[in-house]
Amino acid sequence: MHGLAADGGLFLPERIPSFSKSFLENLRALSFKEIGYQTAKLFVGDEISESKLHEIIERSIDFPAPVVDLDNQLHVLELFHGPTLAFKDFGAQFMARTMEHFVKDDNRELVILVATSGDTGSAVAHGFYGVEGIKVFLLYPSGKVSAIQEKQLTTLDKNIVALEIHGTFDDCQHLVKSAFTDDDLKEKLNLSSANSINIARLIPQSFYYINAVKQLKSSGREIIVSVPSGNLGNITAGLIAKHMGLPIAKFIAATNSNDVFTNYLSSGKFEPRKSVQTYSNAMDVGNPSNLERVRSLFGDNLENMESEIASFSFNDDETVDGIKEVYDKFGYVIDPHGSVGYLAMKKYRMRSLSLQHKTNYDAVVVETAHPAKFKDVVDNTINREIEMPERLAECMKKKKHSIILDSKFETFKDYLLGTVE
Numbered sequence: 460m461h462g463l464a465a466d467g468g469l470f471l472p473e474r475i476p477s478f479s480k481s482f483l484e485n486l487r488a489l490s491f492k493e494i495g496y497q498t499a500k501l502f503v504g505d506e507i508s509e510s511k512l513h514e515i516i517e518r519s520i521d522f523p524a525p526v527v528d529l530d531n532q533l534h535v536l537e538l539f540h541g542p543t544l545a546f547k548d549f550g551a552q553f554m555a556r557t558m559e560h561f562v563k564d565d566n567r568e569l570v571i572l573v574a575t576s577g578d579t580g581s582a583v584a585h586g587f588y589g590v591e592g593i594k595v596f597l598l599y600p601s602g603k604v605s606a607i608q609e610k611q612l613t614t615l616d617k618n619i620v621a622l623e624i625h626g627t628f629d630d631c632q633h634l635v636k637s638a639f640t641d642d643d644l645k646e647k648l649n650l651s652s653a654n655s656i657n658i659a660r661l662i663p664q665s666f667y668y669i670n671a672v673k674q675l676k677s678s679g680r681e682i683i684v685s686v687p688s689g690n691l692g693n694i695t696a697g698l699i700a701k702h703m704g705l706p707i708a709k710f711i712a713a714t715n716s717n718d719v720f721t722n723y724l725s726s727g728k729f730e731p732r733k734s735v736q737t738y739s740n741a742m743d744v745g746n747p748s749n750l751e752r753v754r755s756l757f758g759d760n761l762e763n764m765e766s767e768i769a770s771f772s773f774n775d776d777e778t779v780d781g782i783k784e785v786y787d788k789f790g791y792v793i794d795p796h797g798s799v800g801y802l803a804m805k806k807y808r809m810r811s812l813s814l815q816h817k818t819n820y821d822a823v824v825v826e827t828a829h830p831a832k833f834k835d836v837v838d839n840t841i842n843r844e845i846e847m848p849e850r851l852a853e854c855m856k857k858k859k860h861s862i863i864l865d866s867k868f869e870t871f872k873d874y875l876l877g878t879v880e
């Protein structure tokens with residue numbers, strides 16, 4: 460229920476549990492949900508009853524994560540089949556159902572504040588949509604999110620309220636942070652956050668790596684996975700699955716021009732800086748918060764980290780070339796984030812060839828978002844109108860509802876207090 464530990468650090472399990480031998484040997488016989496249940500159980504222990512955990516899994520892992528073969532060796536893990544068409548739906552839905560379980564006996568409503576620059580907010584909003592006992596306020600910067608993102612943020616009703624702030628994303632974040640330290644608000648409202656560092660969003664992201672290994676047909680080959688990365692949450696979840704015993708030989712952290720992690724891995728120096736805007740905007744992160752978790756998984760030893768992770772970065776021109784190449788070569792439409800993942804996989808392969816390392820492995824590129832979310836870039840690159848998935852087209856037709864506020868804390872505070880009185 461607390462996103463951050465009291466000392467400002469991030470939560471991790473005290474130890475990473477291991478899969479049993481029989482679990483890994485029988486993977487093929489297990490459904491995605493069964494995999495989710497058995498994995499979650501190792502972390503949850505007796506804190507949640509078996510029947511309740513089944514119910515949480517049943518209601519949160521309710522869309523597929525298929526592996527699509529581009530050729531005999533190269534595969535795409537599609538994580539965009541959820542309600543907001545990006546992988547964050549997995550974490551958001553599981554976290555929402557888990558929080559719902561833990562607040563069900565409270566008589567006070569839980570109030571969740573989320574500042575968003577687009578994608579995180581909509582995943583969280585859809586995750587909590589209709590959840591009993593929880594109300595969500597989304598703060599987004601007016602005019603600074605895409606048309607699709609704004610529709611996804613502002614067309615839910617029930618327990619989700621979109622606050623359109625006249626200001627920047629930083630202003631939104633500042634309002635949320637100020638609320639958490641304001642004594643009046645803390646007394647009158649039961650406040651919580653749901654940002655990406657919450658461990659309940661990370662754990663469920665390990666499920667789809669396990670489910671992906673299950674789907675690969677050529678057993679016995681090594682498996683390499685390329686993850687388009689920003690805050691490093693997704694790759695951390697993959698590393699956790701690996702450390703539990705999942706046979707993945709190597710992870711590749713694919714970054715755009717925001718290449719702080721790529722530089723860290725090659726130089727050992729961590730130099731956070733201001734993010735720059737790119738086509739793969741969900742990876743525009745200048746100070747990746749999950750780095751401390753990655754470090755911790757490797758006992759803060761850079762050499763150990765390098766033995767399990769490679770990293771390459773690509774700029775926007777290369778990203779566009781990647782979209783085009785994947786379309787021309789394989790007839791597959793990939794989004795800008797996935798394109799960065801593809802390019803990193805290709806570079807890794809070239810490095811393997813030049814070092815005369817083996818290249819007979821299964822290469823899995825993680826596709827983190829549906830290409831229709833980035834329609835302009837993708838359409839222009841492949842010279843074709845790509846189709847909008849039904850649920851996105853539906854959402855675009857709905858009417859926007861938002862409450863417009865200026866960026867002063869007093870305005871925000873009065874508004875929040877007004878909702879309880």
Ligand SMILES: *Cc1c(COP(=O)(O)O)cnc(C)c1O
Nearest residue numbers: 688689690691692693741827828
């Ligand atoms: C959030 C996001 C990423 C980056 O994931 P991290 O866990 O922050 O590394 C990549 N692609 C898409 C589409 C995203 O929404």
